[in-house]
Amino acid sequence: MARPDKHQRQAQRARExxxxxxxxxxxxKAADAALALGPSERDAMMVQLAQAAAQDVERAFNxxxxxxxxxxxxxxxxxxxxxSGPPAAALxxxxxxxxxxxxxxxxPRAAAHWVELKSHVGNAVLAHAIxxxxxxxxxxxxxxxxxxxxxxxxxxxxxxxRPKLSxxxxxxxxxxxxxxxxxxxxxxxxxxxxxxxxxxxxxPQPVAxxxxxxxVLLGRRELLERWDSPxxxxxxxxxxxxxxxxxxxxESLPTVELALxxxxxxxxxxxxxxxxxxxxxxxxxxxxxxxxxxxxxxxAVLALDFEPPCLDVVLRMLGALxxxxxxxxxxxxTAKSLFxxxxxxxxxxxxxxxxxxxxxxxxxxxxxxxxxxxxxxxSPHTRSDAVLNLVHAASFDLGMELIDRLWADASEGIREALxxxxxxxxxxxxxxxxxxxxxxxxxxxxxxxTEAGEFETAxxxxxxxxxxxxxxxxxxxxxxxxxxxxxxxxxxKPLDQWRSICERVMPYEVGLLELAIxxxxxxxxxxxxxxxxxxxxxxxxxxxxxxxxAGMNDHVLxxxxxxKHLLDDLAPDSGDAAHALNDLFVHRAPSRLLERVSxxxxxxxxREGTVAHTDEMLRAxxxxxxxxxxxxxxxxxxxxxxxxxxxxxxxxxxxAILQNxxxxxxxxxxxxxxxxxxxxx
Amino acid sequence: xxxxxxxxxxxxxxxxxAPMLDGDAIKRAYFKRLATTPPHGDPEAFRKxxxxxxxxxxxxxxxxxxxxxxVDRDAEIAAWETQFRARVDAACASLRSESEKARVxxxxxRQLARMRLTPP
Numbered sequence: 198m199a200r201p202d203k204h205q206r207q208a209q210r211a212r213e214x215x216x217x218x219x220x221x222x223x224x225x226k227a228a229d230a231a232l233a234l235g236p237s238e239r240d241a242m243m244v245q246l247a248q249a250a251a252q253d254v255e256r257a258f259n260x261x262x263x264x265x266x267x268x269x270x271x272x273x274x275x276x277x278x279x280x281s282g283p284p285a286a287a288l289x290x291x292x293x294x295x296x297x298x299x300x301x302x303x304x305p306r307a308a309a310h311w312v313e314l315k316s317h318v319g320n321a322v323l324a325h326a327i328x329x330x331x332x333x334x335x336x337x338x339x340x341x342x343x344x345x346x347x348x349x350x351x352x353x354x355x356x357x358x359r360p361k362l363s364x365x366x367x368x369x370x371x372x373x374x375x376x377x378x379x380x381x382x383x384x385x386x387x388x389x390x391x392x393x394x395x396x397x398x399x400x401p402q403p404v405a406x407x408x409x410x411x412x413v414l415l416g417r418r419e420l421l422e423r424w425d426s427p428x429x430x431x432x433x434x435x436x437x438x439x440x441x442x443x444x445x446x447x448e449s450l451p452t453v454e455l456a457l458x459x460x461x462x463x464x465x466x467x468x469x470x471x472x473x474x475x476x477x478x479x480x481x482x483x484x485x486x487x488x489x490x491x492x493x494x495x496x497a498v499l500a501l502d503f504e505p506p507c508l509d510v511v512l513r514m515l516g517a518l519x520x521x522x523x524x525x526x527x528x529x530x531t532a533k534s535l536f537x538x539x540x541x542x543x544x545x546x547x548x549x550x551x552x553x554x555x556x557x558x559x560x561x562x563x564x565x566x567x568x569x570x571x572x573x574x575x576s577p578h579t580r581s582d583a584v585l586n587l588v589h590a591a592s593f594d595l596g597m598e599l600i601d602r603l604w605a606d607a608s609e610g611i612r613e614a615l616x617x618x619x620x621x622x623x624x625x626x627x628x629x630x631x632x633x634x635x636x637x638x639x640x641x642x643x644x645x646x647t648e649a650g651e652f653e654t655a656x657x658x659x660x661x662x663x664x665x666x667x668x669x670x671x672x673x674x675x676x677x678x679x680x681x682x683x684x685x686x687x688x689x690k691p692l693d694q695w696r697s698i699c700e701r702v703m704p705y706e707v708g709l710l711e712l713a714i715x716x717x718x719x720x721x722x723x724x725x726x727x728x729x730x731x732x733x734x735x736x737x738x739x740x741x742x743x744x745x746x747a748g749m750n751d752h753v754l755x756x757x758x759x760x761k762h763l764l765d766d767l768a769p770d771s772g773d774a775a776h777a778l779n780d781l782f783v784h785r786a787p788s789r790l791l792e793r794v795s796x797x798x799x800x801x802x803x804r805e806g807t808v809a810h811t812d813e814m815l816r817a818x819x820x821x822x823x824x825x826x827x828x829x830x831x832x833x834x835x836x837x838x839x840x841x842x843x844x845x846x847x848x849x850x851x852x853a854i855l856q857n858x859x860x861x862x863x864x865x866x867x868x869x870x871x872x873x874x875x876x877x878x
Numbered sequence: 879x880x881x882x883x884x885x886x887x888x889x890x891x892x893x894x895x896a897p898m899l900d901g902d903a904i905k906r907a908y909f910k911r912l913a914t915t916p917p918h919g920d921p922e923a924f925r926k927x928x929x930x931x932x933x934x935x936x937x938x939x940x941x942x943x944x945x946x947x948x949v950d951r952d953a954e955i956a957a958w959e960t961q962f963r964a965r966v967d968a969a970c971a972s973l974r975s976e977s978e979k980a981r982v983x984x985x986x987x988r989q990l991a992r993m994r995l996t997p998p
Contacts, residue, residue: 258991292995296987317995326986339979342986363977375969378962382970414962421955455954461945489899493941574938 208238215242224249225265228272228279239276247282251290258293266297270306288317304334320345366396370407377411386419390435409443412436417452420459433459434476437483450487457484461497474510482517494518559595562602569606572614581614588618589625596622597694604701616705619698623712626691639663642675687716704733707743710759711752727762737769737797741777745784760790764797771805774798775817782820795821889930889943897947904934 218227231239257265298307318324326345329337367376380389397405416436423429433456440449460480484490588596600615665671703709747756778794890897893907908931917924934940
């Protein structure tokens, strides 16, 4: 027996497969196997196949299995005899396939089926509508369809659920506006924003760009609508965010301006509301992309009021401002000082390096006038903090250069801040340069503690003091007590820099006077320094306060020279002298100084010819009586007595006036009564 | 400074201009107002006018004043509506028409799916 050829074997296998699939109810697989055979080879099984196909198509239709229906469409196109089942079943199958063809928009196939079906559609209007539907490829005029529709069933007052409006994503730039406007007009803002941002995420670049541009326009309208509502800030954030990404600065400017105004309204109330702070930060960042808005942002951000929970967000805002407007580097320094005032522990890292600060200071130096203008707008306390932070952030050289360059354009208030900053930065420099090998021994430690007057060290054994000195706390105490002594004198370039600004800054700070005297060996020049220092203090009261300040801060040299020249070129009135005398007495001024001021008081009274009967004056007169010139025990001077300055009163007249005033004075008991209590410890 | 101590809530309103940042236009508006509010006529009104101008004359305080100036919401909305409302309405009308058409077609297709043909 001859072996069957390849084709015969394949046909046999296909027939077996058809039979097996039909037996198992797998009509689709059986039909596929049949289609592998030649048309004539299928003849024997077509009846069974047609029957199975009709059943499977009906199943697919009932279960809405569109894939299966579309596959049957293809099979029937290749083998029309699949529709050769019983007439009713074949008609039903054809109808279902016709509907599937229309659904698949396979219009030629649908038309082919329609030719066979048309005669079975009894309703001519319906047949006409179906033809219109096919001809228009699924988009006929509504009028052509409406007449063929069955009347809607009365659902007892319930309307048929309307299908949800669909918002297909625009595929081209031209479609964007209509799609967005449709969405805006038919959906609430939140939903509209959600839909459009969804489109943006999936759209190609040009369409996404256009979508953002349109969303900015819509955001502007929504922002105006909600201007007075708490939601305005959120809408403003969205609009600003889209504007920043839209890349259309000119077009988006009005919207960003509006958003910035909402932010400016909210910024002062940020405090601890983090969500609001983040919205404002987004708006600020968007606004900074517009050069024209940068001064506005600066103004708004400088008006910030905030609390610790928002610090990092506020820093983000300031960082953005800093990146765009390097000339407001000071904003950062201000911010740092403000943050320091709010909390001593800021965990948030400041997004900058020391190099950054140095660069920022150099940048400020390029526009000193602008920076002094900025400082002038700050409150005195904030200004002082800002300048201190600024100088602190820079190197010593740069800090001194900054003070030097800013001085010319600075107002009196700024100069005070600059002088204070100079004092601190020089002190720090001297501390950094102090000799490191000067370890404090027990003897010196005991002396320092005794000088400080806070510890009774006489009975404390050396071992106990050594133990304290070796502890961390003792080391800290020693370094604090030894601070002044440990400061290194200025020399070299730092000394030159100090000398270049000395005359300008020195009159503002008694600490700077101390520094100036320390670095000036000439007695005559020291006097000149004091005279210069006094030039800013035209009253005896102010001079006495400076002397007291020098004492309180252990500026020994300044204290000595100020006392020496306290009354130089000054003829105080009686009120001024009385206040100064009381002040000096309270601050433990030495008797010789009190005597000189008492004499000045009495001279003033003699000149004025009258005396005010105030408590202050009465106390001062009591002190004047106690510290009459020459009343203290002092060794007789061997020096030649100086010539007495000629007074405009004759000696008799002056004696009479003085006697008259002294009679009015309280007794020494009165002066003694105020002295122990009022004098500083 | 004559205006020192006099705080003006909305300096733009005192000068009779819309909020703006144009320093020259503000100056012009000030002098225009000054003609009708001389210092000797109504000192209080002049003080206010001067304070308003001083606020707006400096760039930084002008910026703050602009930021906090009230927004003429109605005018802004009217401008937006004039420019875009017709386009929004047209888009919405076409959406309504399309959704009505989609609803009709959906009914039509469902009707066809329900239909049983007369057997031959």
